[in-house]
Amino acid sequence: MSFPYEFPQGFVFGGATAAYQCEGHTHGYGKGEVGWDAFLAHKGFSANSASDFYHRYEEDLALCERFGIGAIRISIAWSRIFPRGAGEVNPEGVAFYHRLFQACHAHGVEPYVTLHHFDTPRALFEQGDFLNRATIDAFEAYARFCFEEYCEEVHNWFTFNEIWAVAANTYIEGTFPPGTTTGRIDLALQCSHNMMLAHARAVLVFRAGGFPGKIGIVHALEGKYPFNEQDPRDIEAARREDILQNQYLLDATFRGDYAPDTLMCAMALAAMCGGKLDIRDNDLQVMRAAARQIDYLGVNYYQSRFLRAYDGPNILHHNGTGERGSERYALRGVGERVAKEGIPRTDWDWLIYPGGLYDLLVRIRLQYPNYRQILITENGMGAKDVLANGMVDDSYRIDYVRAHLQWLLRACEAGVNVGGYFIWSLMDMFSWTNGYQKRYGLFHVDFDTQRRTPKASAYWFAQVARTGRLL
Ligand code: BGP
Numbered sequence: 176m177s178f179p180y181e182f183p184q185g186f187v188f189g190g191a192t193a194a195y196q197c198e199g200h201t202h203g204y205g206k207g208e209v210g211w212d213a214f215l216a217h218k219g220f221s222a223n224s225a226s227d228f229y230h231r232y233e234e235d236l237a238l239c240e241r242f243g244i245g246a247i248r249i250s251i252a253w254s255r256i257f258p259r260g261a262g263e264v265n266p267e268g269v270a271f272y273h274r275l276f277q278a279c280h281a282h283g284v285e286p287y288v289t290l291h292h293f294d295t296p297r298a299l300f301e302q303g304d305f306l307n308r309a310t311i312d313a314f315e316a317y318a319r320f321c322f323e324e325y326c327e328e329v330h331n332w333f334t335f336n337e338i339w340a341v342a343a344n345t346y347i348e349g350t351f352p353p354g355t356t357t358g359r360i361d362l363a364l365q366c367s368h369n370m371m372l373a374h375a376r377a378v379l380v381f382r383a384g385g386f387p388g389k390i391g392i393v394h395a396l397e398g399k400y401p402f403n404e405q406d407p408r409d410i411e412a413a414r415r416e417d418i419l420q421n422q423y424l425l426d427a428t429f430r431g432d433y434a435p436d437t438l439m440c441a442m443a444l445a446a447m448c449g450g451k452l453d454i455r456d457n458d459l460q461v462m463r464a465a466a467r468q469i470d471y472l473g474v475n476y477y478q479s480r481f482l483r484a485y486d487g488p489n490i491l492h493h494n495g496t497g498e499r500g501s502e503r504y505a506l507r508g509v510g511e512r513v514a515k516e517g518i519p520r521t522d523w524d525w526l527i528y529p530g531g532l533y534d535l536l537v538r539i540r541l542q543y544p545n546y547r548q549i550l551i552t553e554n555g556m557g558a559k560d561v562l563a564n565g566m567v568d569d570s571y572r573i574d575y576v577r578a579h580l581q582w583l584l585r586a587c588e589a590g591v592n593v594g595g596y597f598i599w600s601l602m603d604m605f606s607w608t609n610g611y612q613k614r615y616g617l618f619h620v621d622f623d624t625q626r627r628t629p630k631a632s633a634y635w636f637a638q639v640a641r642t643g644r645l646l
Contacts, residue, residue: 178581188640189246190601193292197228205265207258210300214352236282242637250292260296276328292336318377330388342366361450371427375465393473398531408484412510429543431463473552479531482510497522529578536586555599567630
């Protein structure tokens with residue numbers, strides 16, 4: 176199969192990071208606690224050192240500059256600004272992000288800034304996180320503060336990173352803090368809705384304030400395919416998973432409400448768990464207004480799923496160790512995720528299926544013609560990289576990224592407006608439910624010394640970014 180190889184004019188090549196995974200100093204410099212701190216301590220993990228980005232951002236930005244990476248995805252840690260989520264401001268945190276954004280510009284690296292990347296301040300988290308509507312008010316106030324404070328330095332904003340990951344991992348899989356709830360599809364859907372409302376309110380604040388720049392949201396999307404394309408029950412399983420992870424959020428993002436088939440399926444799944452969704456008319460009014468005003472959608476794409484119908488009890492086993500074959504995910508009334516012959520998997524059981532990215536991009540263009548632009552805000556391969564003789568030969572990562580870029584280019588050719596690609600991740604970082612063994616970076620980090628070493632993929636990516644061609 177032949178693929179196009181030239182990226183569109185102005186295409187942005189970036190590296191992605193997230194505050195909690197790279198900054199370190201989770202308790203330092205006036206930062207307030209987040210729900211993750213105690214949860215990780217209990218599991219024997221800590222993000223307190225991570226990649227020490229708090230002190231080493233100059234070095235990382237210099238690497239971006241040297242390797243032709245013109246943009247960086249950064250998130251602001253809400254609890255560095257408002258240690259308790261609302262009220263008192265931490266001036267040290269505010270000043271830190273000014274320094275960081277200014278350094279980005281000094282290195283010619285455009286910052287794309289996310290307001291919330293999984294790290295709700297503990298004070299709000301303990302009061303129900305986004306299931307509590309008070310958190311929506313606090314998020315809006317925090318967003319307004321950031322727009323006002325950083326409007327000269329930041330012109331590319333995202334409200335949330337991966338609402339569905341927050342919702343599903345907290346309330347269905349139980350892999351995110353507090354780690355005590357599983358199987359509650361109703362709570363996951365309610366959490367998603369409330370976060371979409373918070374997103375919409377932040378978008379309206381941004382527009383009303385006339386701040387310069389663009390704003391959007393980042394969703395984690397996955398292609399959902401029936402295991403057996405001939406079996407109507409598998410087709411239905413794939414449809415249900417698709418609505419849960421993709422369509423519910425895409426509807427909320429681009430329509431500002433939920434299409435009848437989306438809503439019916441969501442309500443039925445919520446009812447199956449004994450719950451009822453609280454979606455108010457006023458919420459939808461706000462969401463509809465925001466849907467008309469967002470500039471871009473960030474898509475995080477790593478994998479797709481093949482689904483078989485499943486009605487037994489929930490079996491949810493997360494592979495957080497990199498022991499291939501140890502993942503199980505079977506959700507009653509939705510479906511069971513299964514491996515498919517011929518489709519390779521990473522050590523963490525993530526199916527490598529680059530064509531799924533194409534399918535999703537084309538589908539967005541057709542189903543939501545009012546979308547303006549898509550940025551791939553995360554894509555990359557987690558692996559147990561080995562540093563030997565000062566080098567990391569991660570040719571498997573190059574293959575992974577190349578294949579995804581090929582399908583991305585094919586989607587551009589099919590008329591989808593894709594404006595950029597941010598590799599996950601810029602450097603090795605802490606991985607939420609997997610610790611430090613699962614590495615994604617272009618730059619290897621020795622977590623003892625914090626020394627950065629460019630991997631083979633960094634040299635390859637630099638070539639692509641500099642030439643705007645996939646050779
Ligand atoms: C996305 C998150 C990132 C990152 C990535 C890889 O869901 O936005 O923060 O962690 O996935 O996931 P993991 O670290 O679990 O392998």
